[in-house]
Amino acid sequence: MRYVDEYRGRDFVRSLTEKLHNLSSRPVRIMEVCGTHTMSIFKHGIRQMLPKHVQLISGPGCPVCVTPSGVIDAFVELATRPEVIITTFGDMIRVPGTGDSLIQARAAGADVNIVYSPVDALNLAEQKPDKLVVFLSVGFETTTPTIAATILEAVRRKIDNFCIFPANKVMPPPLKALMQDPELQVDGLLCPGHVSIISGSESYRFLVEDYGIACVVAGFEPTDILLSIIALVKQVQEGKALVENCYGRVVTAKGNVKARTIVDTVFTPVDSEWRGLGSIELSGLTLREKYSSFDITKRLNIQIAPSCEPRGCRCGDILKGISQPPDCPIFGNRCTPGTPVGPCMVSSEGTCAAWYKYGFLN
Ligand code: SF4
Numbered sequence: 001m002r003y004v005d006e007y008r009g010r011d012f013v014r015s016l017t018e019k020l021h022n023l024s025s026r027p028v029r030i031m032e033v034c035g036t037h038t039m040s041i042f043k044h045g046i047r048q049m050l051p052k053h054v055q056l057i058s059g060p061g062c063p064v065c066v067t068p069s070g071v072i073d074a075f076v077e078l079a080t081r082p083e084v085i086i087t088t089f090g091d092m093i094r095v096p097g098t099g100d101s102l103i104q105a106r107a108a109g110a111d112v113n114i115v116y117s118p119v120d121a122l123n124l125a126e127q128k129p130d131k132l133v134v135f136l137s138v139g140f141e142t143t144t145p146t147i148a149a150t151i152l153e154a155v156r157r158k159i160d161n162f163c164i165f166p167a168n169k170v171m172p173p174p175l176k177a178l179m180q181d182p183e184l185q186v187d188g189l190l191c192p193g194h195v196s197i198i199s200g201s202e203s204y205r206f207l208v209e210d211y212g213i214a215c216v217v218a219g220f221e222p223t224d225i226l227l228s229i230i231a232l233v234k235q236v237q238e239g240k241a242l243v244e245n246c247y248g249r250v251v252t253a254k255g256n257v258k259a260r261t262i263v264d265t266v267f268t269p270v271d272s273e274w275r276g277l278g279s280i281e282l283s284g285l286t287l288r289e290k291y292s293s294f295d296i297t298k299r300l301n302i303q304i305a306p307s308c309e310p311r312g313c314r315c316g317d318i319l320k321g322i323s324q325p326p327d328c329p330i331f332g333n334r335c336t337p338g339t340p341v342g343p344c345m346v347s348s349e350g351t352c353a354a355w356y357k358y359g360f361l362n
Helices: 010-022 035-043 069-079 090-094 102-107 118-127 144-156 172-179 193-199 201-211 222-237 257-266 289-294 315-320 351-357
Strands: 028-034 054-061 084-088 112-114 132-139 162-169 188-191 214-217 243-245 267-274 278-287
Touching: 010 222, 028 035, 028 193, 028 222, 035 054, 035 193, 035 222, 035 351, 054 172, 054 315, 069 084, 069 102, 069 162, 084 090, 084 118, 090 102, 090 112, 102 112, 118 132, 118 144, 118 162, 132 144, 144 162, 144 257, 144 289, 162 267, 162 289, 172 201, 172 278, 188 193, 188 201, 188 222, 193 201, 193 257, 201 214, 201 243, 214 222, 222 243, 257 267, 278 289, 315 351
Parallel strands: 028 054, 028 188, 084 112, 084 132, 132 162, 188 214, 214 243
Antiparallel strands: 162 278, 267 278
16 A cells, blocks of 8 residues: 555564664663554554663553543533533543443433534534534644634534534643653653644754753654654664654644644633643643634533542553553453543553553553
8 A cells, every 4th residue: 555555564664673673772761642653553563673671651642531530521411411412533432431421421312423523513513503512622733723623614604503612732731741740751752743743843842952852753654653763762872852853754843834823713722631640731722712602611601520530540640651551450350442441441542442452461
């Protein structure tokens, strides 16, 4: 398959693996920030290809996983209101709050729909003028531009029974928080490819300048990831901290300025709570005053209850990179993809789901 096979060739992968093994043996700890990287690393067996002194740690880059339980409880409560139709991307419906998940609410009669785009939700609102159609707006820089564009489209089409539940987040503030956490010792970051398409590789400049951490933007194919790990290991071994872009076929230094302008038109930064990381200054997005009639939390005066982790769940520590799934006492027994207790076991980008799916049960 063109544009895929080139990045999965055995000989290319083997030569990169050999190159990595021939670099010096100084221990290097790398955080893969993005949940899609975590899945790809497991899927392609990258961990088994690495020399023992190169360690990968998963980070907080799964938007479903970092959404706190108080917000999920608010989603579920909203779904029970008879005038409301909930629309969401697929993973969110199975994440348990402190009580039910959205899928349980749906089984009890709530109108909960999976959509592939916020525009599908907008179209549904147009078809159901007597209902309030709410899109659960969860995601990072990659997802937010389409949601912002959908709000502008709602204005253009004069659809006023469409709302979002704003729970979007941005990556730089939690990365800053992680770099300030003395519990987390990492030498380099495998920076998220999708997010970087929008934000640009220069968005990580503060990490090298303020924290001396090596940053490499990586794609998602095995050769992309191995090349990026080599670049990180070389930087660390040479005592350097640079921003390198190993995903140059889609990521530029400045990113997608047009997409960011649409986001800035519609959203404004706010402090936001992250599961495991707590409240982080200006790490979330909410609708600007001009568009606040599309904010369901303002329209229905929804209050978010304080969050708490499910009993026994270590998702918070896993998202901070200080624990791994086998450290959780219920990993693989009480918590499985069929009976998830925490979000990291539900999401297709979740660390626990990756460890379980690819057989790392201990
Ligand atoms: S195994 Fe389940 S309960 Fe434990 S940390 Fe992972 S998702 Fe949370």
